[in-house]
Amino acid sequence: MRLLIRNCKLYVNDRIVENCFLLIETPLIADFGIDHGGHSSYDINLNARGRILLPGMIDAHVHLRDQLLSYKEDFKTGTASAVLGGVTSVIDMPNNDPPTNTPTNLLERMELAKSKILANVGFTCKPSVNHSINLELSKIGAIAFKVFLYEYMVDGFLDTSSLVKILSSLSKLDRVLMLHCNIKSKFSEVLKLARRRSMFKLCRIEKELAESILRIAQAYKARLHFCHVSCPKAIEAINKRKGFMEVSLEVTIHHLLLNYSTLELLGSIAHVDPPLKSKSTATSLFKLLKSGAVDIVVTDHAPHAIFEKEGDDPKPGFPNLQLMMPTLMTQVKKGRLSLNTVVEKTTIKPAEIFRIKKRGMIRKGYYADLVEVDFKRKLKVKSQILVSKGKYTPFEGAILVGIPVRTYVNGICVNDDYTIVGRGGEGKVIIPGDEPHEC
Template identity: 40%
Template sequence: MNISNKLEGKRLPVDLVLSNAKVYTRRGIVEAGLAIDNGRIFRIAKETNLPQASTKLDLRGCVVLPGLIDMHVHLRDQQFAYKEDFFTGTSAAAAGGVTLTVDMPNNKPVTMSSKSLRERMKLAEKRIIVNVAFYSAFPATLGEIPSIVEEGAVGFKLFLSQRIGGLDIEDNDVLLRAFNKAGEMNVPVAVHAEDKEILENIKNKMKQAERNDMNAYLEVHPPNAEMKAIQRIIQLVKESKVRVHFCHISSAAGLNAFLAVKKMGFSVTCEVTPHHLFLSHEHLKRCRTTALVHPPLRTKRDVKALWNALTRGLIDTIASDHAPHTIEEKEDKSIWDVKPGIPGLETMLPLLLTQVNEGTLALSDLVKMTSEKPAEIFSLKDRGSLDEGCLADLVVVDVHRKHKIDSSRFLSKAKYSPFDGWKVKGKPIKTFVNGQLVMDEGEIVAKPGTGQIVVWKNCSH
């Protein structure tokens, strides 16, 4: 029995009707309205077939999309609250049309045990505006993996560029055992694929030569460091039954290594970020350390390779890698001390909608890579699409609205961006989380704690 039948006997009206909309469905865009009740989509239908509602909003022909599920977000808080906290980070998400963020574990303290995860969840549930799920780093004792998943982690994050968490990342036997444990729990492992040995060897040479320039930084992070790390993980995937998700693939070399194993049918997925899709070495010269990220911006040839794969349907997801820092941390005089990362939650959707308007990106592909596929990776059966019975996580976009990106108006604490001043076309104007309006025309209209903690197997705390 579907939800419409279950609720048919309840006393009308429903909680909310969104009328005069263009609703994105798996069949394409339909001119219709949505009825929302008890946090879920009750009905999608023509106006005359919608039930009466306690509240009705006229969307004036705007497009309704599934809320974005951003698989790669650093919400900070705790001892990094000076960079970002759960309220400001999820406010930024709401402003960008993101209704579920998946938080990374490289926090202070590192999220790497059921205790540290529980503490982080407890702090978050009082502050979040949108829904939040959590990665954990691997613990030192692999026997703790089941308890971390039972506590609610939706996956594990493995950094190959530096040690974060309890594993010796240079020991393949240890990694294989960790992968097998994660595979037994059926949770994905997300990997930052840059080879630590390559990075450290070149970095030491640069420091000995007293290099402190952007080209030195780029030389420390060559494409073959990404390629080698991906190839190493692929060997472990072949020996285990784990599902691996490669984060922020940035180079043609890394992409080709990934696609080679994808074609063999192994359970691997990947993401690309907007900054690797839209920026290259040339922007580093102009934006300097503001645009410094790990892995770094690449050549125009690499950018072209990513777009080519994306338009051919070979890229699984797009994620922001929202990584906020203070402006002082971004402008350190030593290039080796500059903190890598940029805020991306508020720019991702406008940048992608601009490509839809220009005909470079199909709207169906945008939805697939930012909502449908992330929901599939995390087994979130009632999120990621606008179907009757699904949770009412959605974003209303004015696809024709032109505006300039202005980082000074970000809701994130990080008020800088390499996209500052970019002209974009398409803007999220309302965001609904679990059926509740949380963002209206760039303003947060919900209280902290409105979002829910999403845990493995789609349970909520």
Template identity: 30%
Template sequence: MATFLINGATIVNEGKSFIGNVLLKDGLINRISTCPIEAEATIIDATGLLLIPGVIDDQVHFREPGLTQKGDIQSESRAAVAGGVTSFMEMPNTKPPTTTLELLDQKYEIAEKSSFANFSFYIGATNDNLALISKIDPNSVCGVKVFMGSSTGNMLVDEKKVLEGIFAECPTIITTHCEDEATIKKNLAEFQVRYGDKIPVEAHPLIRSNEACLRSTDIAVGLATKYSSKLHVLHISTKEELALFDKKPLVEKKITGEVCVHHLWYSDQDYSSRGNFIKWNPAIKSAEDRDALRAGLSIGKLDVVATDHAPHTLNEKSNPYSTAPSGGPAVQHSLVLMLELAKQGIYSIEAVVEKMCHAPATLFNISKRGFIREGYHADLVLVDPKAEWTISRENIFYKCGWSPFEGVKLSNNVKKTFVNGILVYDTGAFVSDKPNGVRLKFDR
């Protein structure tokens, strides 16, 4: 394994930025210093570049097995690495859904052979597998996923007794998709009466409304409070939900919230130009909601930034609203979009690193990742903060070949990505076609 010496980078880590040098050896961060480091190594002049920990995305859908026409673990993990994401946690709504230990093991076997980034997988809750959920090893999975709104296959958990059991007995972190199914069905029926099969995409945030999100999140937070569960509510999308979360330091919280990049970037004003390509569940909502989410992240009510990366084929997304699937790809662009918000003065660069790197590592108790510390795994990203470029289909690595952020102009770019001390991505190209991601370990 090659030894690298990164010289003169602006190191952004644990709330501070300083110019320093970092030695990578045997897959680990061997030394960090503001003074010159003497070592036999491949020298990387990082003058003018930012050096940050690899991003950890706690919510992706890489579509394997069963839906690989949309994406697969190899293709989407490559795109992730190109965007500075070095670790991911993948959701269970594949085909078949990951709701048994056997199916979970099959995913790990696939990833061990094909993933360019480090990985872990959620096991999915159903109305029928509470006995399994209560006995899982907290160190074998990143967490349990509970769909409290419509989902793939049989993964909608809508039986009150089962929900109570999951929150009472789950031995690890519970992550939830919170949208009230009854509210959504009622709203959809009203729009179908009005428009038939020609519902405009602008109706999406009215069908999957603020009320639907708040009702479901309120139930989840109530159950977690009742049973003292560790709960992480995914993709918060409304200003009203923020009232359910505390501003305490992350290490003191048992109930936490995630926000996704698309909810921080877009608003309902963008449906007219972006259409189904920004159709996500939960929906992108008003500018007032977007601005409240931005503020909630700044003050610590929201703890983690992720993507909910969920690719579909271009043909599927080109369907009319009623039949176009929800979700879109984002792992290649989440970091640069957040750094762009930092340039706009909405966040500091240190805050972006906190919410995308440190916080997921802390929240999920990931072993020796998410920070630039001696002895930690060398998952590192060099970013050029003065590189202007535009997201286009010519520079997209997603298998689906499109992005909901096409045409967005950026003023920063990922130059190099190291995964476990190996330089995997360098200036727009992959150095090696050999996947070297490994299974994440947890200190629980």
């Protein structure tokens, strides 16, 4: 299939080029450049009406659920949320039911996903119950391994021997170890801290845990990636080790753009781990993002059934994928972030960290994962617009711009005019290091 997109602005080599065309030979980008006309051989011709065509975002922290957790989200609703959010590839977390921690479970999950996904998905795995890493998992195609630190805490202290076991088996593999540096927090406690305007203790713990992990890991060759870091001091601690070991970190859109006043306003709907912090902390995270101290931006899309968000002990997390590009592009429109920063932190850098080949940039021979963005169209966020099974959002009421009006995944249009047109199966399972056969 040859698909010609005309009358677009193209984001290539860190700048926008006006009056361009782009030719897709599914699943790859075949050609692009200034449009002088004279195109003859194509099956479909689309007019982008002068809108910007960006590389699709890669969200490196997503919980797609499905299987026994499909009442919260499934591969189809999760990846539909992604493509409406300008995201063409996601990395799925392993705390599923069954957990993604054995070759059988990983293969089963990959197989189930194949016919349902509208976006590309890379699968992470957990270490086994005895804290070892099954090397077979990386041969099958696990994109990374993930440790949930609360499973490694004994009486409030880090169980270093288990972590050492994981780090030593990982040093044989070229795979990232994703980990948290926050402890689990109870909603009632978090609300008390928010009302007292006192999140310092949580930030101190985050920084100290990051430092402990980095100290232990320096003797091993493992590559580390810290998930949803929410405090500036922890970011500084991680950045200090960057010259000495391979380490990266992510910040979520909600920690950048929201603060605990949302928690006070919306209650348990806005409960998340790590919890939302103060406005000044969010401002500092923003500055660190602009300065280059943050490697990537993610959503930590974590939908739960609405009944699980209620009661005394609500589950942490909310669905954010559908809002990823609009929340960030609204900051670009306001002049608070540059387009280059947003593109780098959501496409090029995640592809680099997770060794995702031929995605994350507009280049000939790369997969045609593209998003047509409308900066004039406005979107008022309401829970009813979410295609996720989780119909609630801490961004309720926000007015956003930079709407993904068309999304192409592997050269196939899956979102047209902010409406899902993909049926599932357009996305591919991402195997790290894999290149397109067509090249």
